[in-house]
Amino acid sequence: MADQIPAQIKSMAAMQAKEHVQAYEYPPKPLAKLDADVRVTYTGVCATDQHMIDNDWGLSRFPLVPGHEVVGHVIAVGSGVTELKVGDVVGLGAQCQACGECENCLDGIDNLCPERKFTYFENTVDETGEHIHHGGFSSYLRTDSRYLFKIPDGYGEQYVGPLMCGGLTVAAPLYEYAGNSWDLKGKRVGIVGIGGLGHMAIQFAAKMGADTYAISRGTSKKAFCEQLGATGFIDSSDPDSMAANAGKLHYLLFCVSGGNIDLNNYVGLMRPYGTLHFVGVPDQVDNFTLMPFMFGRLTLSSSPIGSSQQMRAMLDFAAANDIKPIIEEFTHSTANDAIQKLRDGTIRFRAVLKNDLI
Ligand SMILES: [Zn+2]
Ligand SMILES: [Zn+2]
Known part of the structure; x- marks a missing residue:
């Protein structure tokens, strides 16, 4: 036509x-x-x-x-x-x-x-x-x-759109953390917020081989997150759940849009040299205090979308690993x-x- x-x-x-x-x-x-x-x-x-x-x-x-x-x-x-x-x-x-x-x-x-x-x-x-x-x-x-x-052949067109912004936004920092590769074996990665961004981030981290922890308020999304590939689940509203996972994570990706994030609630989850990285845009980030970052040797970072090279790599990886929003x-x-x-x-x-x- x-x-x-x-x-x-x-x-x-x-x-x-x-x-x-x-x-x-x-x-x-x-x-x-x-x-x-x-x-x-x-x-x-x-x-x-x-x-x-x-x-x-x-x-x-x-x-x-x-x-x-x-x-x-x-x-x-x-x-x-x-x-x-x-x-x-x-x-x-x-x-x-x-x-x-x-x-x-x-x-x-x-x-x-x-x-x-x-x-x-x-x-x-x-x-x-x-x-x-x-x-x-x-x-x-x-x-x-x-x-x-x-777009790689055979990838359903209806699924492509969310990869072009949300998919790139969550995949690019994980790819950088993996040294511009898709290999996160041996790393424990937390994903905060199980929504439009987070449900894709769990899939990327899991397919990259990371031990992937979904982090959400309450436990209602636990089974769903496991279906997406999460191997662990942390209830951020439960002090016992947070304490049980203290010092565990190498990398924490914040995928929350809107609302307030209490940073102090999360630093305890990190291993030394851990990175807390923001891709979603909360309305407010509360309680940043330097000392836990300094004495934990932690990094706080953030990123907007990704580069053209990362876009091409992300599309190929998503198609090859059947990652779909x-x-x-x-x-x-x-x-x-x-x-x-x-x-x-x-x-x-x-x-x-x-x-x-x-
Ligand atoms: Zn967007
Ligand atoms: Zn330029």
Whole structure:
């Protein structure tokens, strides 16, 4: 079926902060040499989308077309594109451009490029000028092909979206901790928060060979976490459970979004030289005191998404090891239902929209 990007791209957009998304059309930017046109098949809904719709960080521009966990099919490429061809299944994550020339880009940490562009946060720049970049709540996207990543054959497209932001976000720091490998044998890794990020982090850590401890309030998620690959479970609301696991963990990954994290509650779980690493964004981190970190020789760190190289490695590892997010499917037209469930905290565990706008 011949397919080409339409003169007006159908999408779902928030016209004002905190509003429901509604039908919105916009014209594609001019085709740059390194652009590719993509017909969107699915897009995930991430907690960041909700924050951006609400303009919680003062970064949002309206009309705002959210979505940075996108998968689709390449339907056309610019004259300079050599890495992709029509028909490829590709994913787009939270980053849609970097300069490619700065020290960070040349060092392979392009997610930390000072000129990086987050999908739908900022304008992209190319030889055709500077343009607004909309997100995956669109039916089509025209976007820089260097940030479209080929999806391994046979990996179900409906599962791809959540890997593109959430999957990368949890896998990249584990990969770095493993010395840029996927081997965590002999390490005991804790995952705090069993939600959209945490349920993927357990799978990655377990498939990397780590002794993986799920950490949650109460024990209601214990059996579920074991199904995902966890070998241990710690109830963070139970002092006995915390005491029984004192000094055990080499690495602790905080996957909690919203709410308060009491750091003092967790430092006791760490071995000397342990690392406590944040990928989720709690509303507040309470009780940071230096002494337990100094005398435990602990490291506190954090990271945003991951690099292009880590994205490719993550997609290959997820496909080879059958790591998949657990999803609830909606459509672009019913995006508001997905956003409401996200607000209510009742999504199990990532919302995905199927493109029904074509
Ligand atoms: Zn995200
Ligand atoms: Zn750069």
